[in-house]
Amino acid sequence: MRRLLRSFLIVIIAGLNAVAGAAQVQKADVVIYGGTCAAVTAAVQVERMGKSVIIVCPERHLGGMSSGGLGFTDVGDKSVIGGLSREFYHRIWRHYQEPSAWRWQQREAFGNRGQGTAAVDLDKRTMWVFEPHVAERVFEDFIAEHKIPVYRDEWLDRQSGVRKDGPRIVSITMLSGQTFSGRVFLDASYEGDLMAAAGVTKAICVNQEVGNVALDLRCEGFTAGLGGAVEVLSVSMDPTEIGNAVKAYLSANPDTDGVLTLGPSAAEPTMAALEEIEMLDQVTFGTFDLSPGVLQAIDEGKMLFAIDQQQYLQGYLPVVLLYLYKTNLNTVGGGLPVYTGPGFVTKDNAAAVIDLSAQGTR
Numbered sequence: 144m145r146r147l148l149r150s151f152l153i154v155i156i157a158g159l160n161a162v163a164g165a166a167q168v169q170k171a172d173v174v175i176y177g178g179t180c181a182a183v184t185a186a187v188q189v190e191r192m193g194k195s196v197i198i199v200c201p202e203r204h205l206g207g208m209s210s211g212g213l214g215f216t217d218v219g220d221k222s223v224i225g226g227l228s229r230e231f232y233h234r235i236w237r238h239y240q241e242p243s244a245w246r247w248q249q250r251e252a253f254g255n256r257g258q259g260t261a262a263v264d265l266d267k268r269t270m271w272v273f274e275p276h277v278a279e280r281v282f283e284d285f286i287a288e289h290k291i292p293v294y295r296d297e298w299l300d301r302q303s304g305v306r307k308d309g310p311r312i313v314s315i316t317m318l319s320g321q322t323f324s325g326r327v328f329l330d331a332s333y334e335g336d337l338m339a340a341a342g343v344t345k346a347i348c349v350n351q352e353v354g355n356v357a358l359d360l361r362c363e364g365f366t367a368g369l370g371g372a373v374e375v376l377s378v379s380m381d382p383t384e385i386g387n388a389v390k391a392y393l394s395a396n397p398d399t400d401g402v403l404t405l406g407p408s409a410a411e412p413t414m415a416a417l418e419e420i421e422m423l424d425q426v427t428f429g430t431f432d433l434s435p436g437v438l439q440a441i442d443e444g445k446m447l448f449a450i451d452q453q454q455y456l457q458g459y460l461p462v463v464l465l466y467l468y469k470t471n472l473n474t475v476g477g478g479l480p481v482y483t484g485p486g487f488v489t490k491d492n493a494a495a496v497i498d499l500s501a502q503g504t505r
Contacts, residue, residue, distance in 0.1 A: 168314070168322045169294070171197040176299060176315065177331035179207030183282045184227040185329055190289040198286075199294040199315075199323050200332075205286065208360070210279035216271040217356050221260060226480060229269065234281045236263065236270035244277070297321060332368060343427050345372045346401030347392060351385065351409045353377045358405050361431060365403050373401075382412040389416040393426075401427045407434035410449075414440055433488065438500065442493035449488045451496075456483035 173189045175182045178200030189196040204210060216232075224232070238244055245253075255262045262272040286293055297317040299305075304316040314324040346369060348362035353375070366373040376392055378385045389412075393399055402417070404410040410430035417423040429448045430437060440446040460483055467473040475481055488496050 168324050169197055169199075169292075171195040171292075171323070171325050173197075173327045173329060174199065174315065174323045174325035175329045175331050176200065177207075177329075178202030178205045178293075178295070179331050180209045180231075180278075180282065181207070182329075182331035183285055184231070185331060186291045187227060187285050187289050190291055197292050197294065197323060197325070199297045199317065199321075201296065201298045203295050204279055205293070206275075206279050206282040208363070210275050210282060212275050213356075213360075214273045214275055214278060221264065221267065221269070221271075224480075226477070228480065229267075231278075231281055232269040232271060234284070235273045235277060236268050238277050238280070239263075239270055239273075294321065294323075343369060343401030345396075345399050346403060346427075347374050347376045347389075347396075347399060349376045349378060349385065349389065349402065349404045349409045349413055351378050351380050351405065361405050362403075369401070378409065380408060382408070385409050385412040386416040386419075389413050390420050393417075393420060393422055399426060402429075404430040406430065406432045407437050410434070410440075410446070411436045414445060418445075433496070433500070435497075435500070438488065438493055438497050441488055441490055442497065444490055447489070451486045451488050453483050453486050 172194040173186075173196045175186055175189075175196065175198045178198065182198055182200065183205055186196045186198050198205075239250075242250075253262070260271065263270045285291075294317075297319060300316050300318050304318075305312060306314045306316070312328045314322050315328065316322045346365075348365050350358055350362055352358050362373070362375050374392075376388060378388045385408075389402070393416075402413060404413050407430065411434065414423070414428065414436075417426065417428065423445055428446045429450070430446065431450045431452075433449055433451050437446065437449050441449060460481065464473075464475050464481070467475070
């Protein structure tokens with residue numbers, strides 16, 4: 144009897160400890176939501192700056208698209224890539240220096256052809272084309288070396304899981320019940336959260352150039368972020384064809400409640416089509432990039448938002464930074480990228496952006 148009682152007490156205590164552990168709040172200076180390459184590099188940089196950091200993500204594999212198959216890097220000008228990004232590509236290069244890395248072909252048979260550049264830069268000791276599992280190994284090495292806690296397969300409770308103090312997030316809770324609190328929160332998931340917050344459940348992504356990696360990624364990010372049903376509507380650059388395709392799709396799928404376009408060339412004919420079939424007030428409509436027509440539509444409430452990559456800053460800041468370095472030896476960003484966007488234009492700031500556009504700065 145005594146032995147049975149002791150066993151019963153042990154079970155009760157273990158159960159209480161499990162409940163207490165599940166309810167424990169994990170704290171850090173910075174909490175990062177998402178398992179993308181941006182999440183890993185941000186976490187590494189935070190740790191190198193002497194701050195505590197946690198990654199919490201729905202993914203089980205780190206690295207997002209970079210470790211999920213997108214290993215043919217559209218690099219452009221390699222000289223602008225520095226910091227942790229360059230370190231990532233250096234580690235890729237270092238991996239392929241090992242003979243054991245070449246399991247599927249001989250190194251001598253590798254054509255060294257990348258997307259717009261050589262796949263391997265021997266002078267800079269970087270490699271721009273890689274297998275997905277190699278990228279994932281690099282990200283996992285980053286995490287292990289910096290002892291960064293990662294909570295995987297944790298899904299944000301999007302209904303009631305965000306607790307705020309005024310405009311500032313103070314904690315997030317997962318569907319599992321696990322809560323994370325911090326001084327700073329970084330959303331390193333993919334795009335689409337704004338649409339999701341607006342209640343969109345079924346949407347189309349109007350892509351006027353399927354096969355263009357940059358545009359395809361916008362649709363993929365939208366799909367991942369929305370978490371609902373998104374269909375890519377492939378169109379050409381012809382405004383009439385875009386309008387007809389949108390009308391035909393929405394007539395066949397009247398339950399669609401979200402539309403995302405990838406630029407003004409698709410946004411303006413799409414808006415005209417929505418007005419023609421009287422669905423403009425039935426869908427949540429957003430776009431990438433700005434034009435006078437897009438800004439006016441946002442200001443008039445016909446479009447929810449535009450994602451602005453802020454090209455003015457892209458041209459202006461490099462000149463300023465180079466000037467400061469030349470005249471005063473100032474360096475900015477610690478060797479890391481200095482982001483110039485994206486920014487959001489909504490009804491709250493559309494009128495001001497229209498005025499700035501007239502001055503030539505937006």
